[in-house]
Amino acid sequence: MDAATAARTLFFELTGHSPEGHWSAPGRVNLIGEHTDYNDGFVLPFAIEHRTHAQVGRRDDGRIRVVSTFDPIPVEVALDELDALFPAGRASVPEWSTYPLGIAWALLAASGRTAADVTGVDIAIASDVPVGAGLSSSAAIEGATASALNDVWELGLDRVALAKAGRVAENEAVGAPTGVMDQMASMLGETDAAIFLDCRSLDTTVVPLGFAEAGLEVLVIDTGVKHAHSTGGYGERRAACERGAAAMGVPALRDLQVDDLPEVQAKTDDVTFRRVRHVVTEDQRVLDTVRTLREQGPRAIGELLLASHASMRDDFEISIPELDTAVDAAVSAGAVGARMTGGGFGGAAIALVDRDRRVEVSLAVERAFADAGFAAPHIFTVVPSAGARRDG
Ligand code: GLA
Numbered sequence: 537m538d539a540a541t542a543a544r545t546l547f548f549e550l551t552g553h554s555p556e557g558h559w560s561a562p563g564r565v566n567l568i569g570e571h572t573d574y575n576d577g578f579v580l581p582f583a584i585e586h587r588t589h590a591q592v593g594r595r596d597d598g599r600i601r602v603v604s605t606f607d608p609i610p611v612e613v614a615l616d617e618l619d620a621l622f623p624a625g626r627a628s629v630p631e632w633s634t635y636p637l638g639i640a641w642a643l644l645a646a647s648g649r650t651a652a653d654v655t656g657v658d659i660a661i662a663s664d665v666p667v668g669a670g671l672s673s674s675a676a677i678e679g680a681t682a683s684a685l686n687d688v689w690e691l692g693l694d695r696v697a698l699a700k701a702g703r704v705a706e707n708e709a710v711g712a713p714t715g716v717m718d719q720m721a722s723m724l725g726e727t728d729a730a731i732f733l734d735c736r737s738l739d740t741t742v743v744p745l746g747f748a749e750a751g752l753e754v755l756v757i758d759t760g761v762k763h764a765h766s767t768g769g770y771g772e773r774r775a776a777c778e779r780g781a782a783a784m785g786v787p788a789l790r791d792l793q794v795d796d797l798p799e800v801q802a803k804t805d806d807v808t809f810r811r812v813r814h815v816v817t818e819d820q821r822v823l824d825t826v827r828t829l830r831e832q833g834p835r836a837i838g839e840l841l842l843a844s845h846a847s848m849r850d851d852f853e854i855s856i857p858e859l860d861t862a863v864d865a866a867v868s869a870g871a872v873g874a875r876m877t878g879g880g881f882g883g884a885a886i887a888l889v890d891r892d893r894r895v896e897v898s899l900a901v902e903r904a905f906a907d908a909g910f911a912a913p914h915i916f917t918v919v920p921s922a923g924a925r926r927d928g
Contacts, residue, residue: 583725
């Protein structure tokens with residue numbers, strides 16, 4: 537059963553009637569620009585064809601009820617209890633439900649409405665975005681729910697405002713200190729293109745990728761190693777970046793250039809310096825990738841992808857042996873370039889490959905995983921696709 541039908545079936549089982557509308561939003565792959573978003577820097581993600589679907593109907597008792605394929609038990613609260621739930625009471629509801637409920641809470645705040653201004657809702661959610669693979673299954677839930685509630689509640693918020701509400705939900709309701717890249721990619725994605733995003737101004741430019749024309753495909757190599765950004769390493773990396781910016785007296789690492797790195801080294805400890813070096817050089821690699829795509833096309837970006845991976849492995853230290861193995865094996869088997877994508881500590885790598893080498897590269901990666909004693913990876917292609925929308 538596809539995810540749209542699964543969500544519809546769930547909705548019917550929950551309510552005994554058909555939904556009034558159907559919305560969906562995609563996961564994303566980040567082509568380049570990792571851990572730069574919360575440093576006010578640059579990113580270049582694209583939305584993928586894997587989507588999360590929300591089937592929605594109104595109810596007249598001021599309550600919100602959510603159900604999903606992640607958990608058989610629905611979660612129901614009164615809309616006027618959301619303020620007590622987030623952030624202080626978040627532990628009283630199952631974690632998956634903090635995404636859609638957090639969106640409802642963040643949208644009311646963003647639009648200046650109260651629970652009394654809007655109708656109750658039932659929401660059934662199903663997804664074909666792999667969870668914990670670094671493909672932003674969370675932003676897809678947020679994007680589908682936000683698009684639905686924006687329409688049903690007639691809030692009139694634009695896509696950027698919906699993405700920002702997604703970040704608020706993720707930071708404050710879920711408790712993951714992430715940036716805004718994933719929500720922007722999921723809301724604003726375009727077919728065959730990446731979104732170049734300035735995370736300070738939130739200005740976006742659509743950058744055509746031309747992968748298909750160049751005979752290229754993007755392979756996702758999901759290591760199966762799960763990660764969660766609400767715990768541990770992600771927050772520590774963010775704190776190191778803030779330390780580095782404070783030591784240099786700038787609002788964010790975005791304000792530093794590669795030329796400033798010797799001064800950073802003189803003013804910070806080795807670990808902080810390497811974290812800063814990753815972010816500052818990664819911002820530059822995003823700009824270089826956008827220029828290279830425009831001037832020379834997608835075959836020319838391989839070295840930039842590899843340099844990004846090396847920087848995350850050696851300076852930011854967020855890669856894991858499975859991701860390094862995926863990148864090395866893909867490139868040895870002829871990939872144009874490869875890198876881990878997303879927040880790190882698990883998840884997936886991407887490889888840009890010639891269409892007619894796809895099988896060879898996939899087999900080489902599978903072999904390398906088997907030789908290293910790792911569990912078999914899940915390998916599939918992704919296509920740059922459209923962002924959040926109403927489907928019915
Ligand atoms: C996760 C976060 C994003 C971003 C990336 C790393 O996907 O949700 O905001 O920080 O990690 O680039």
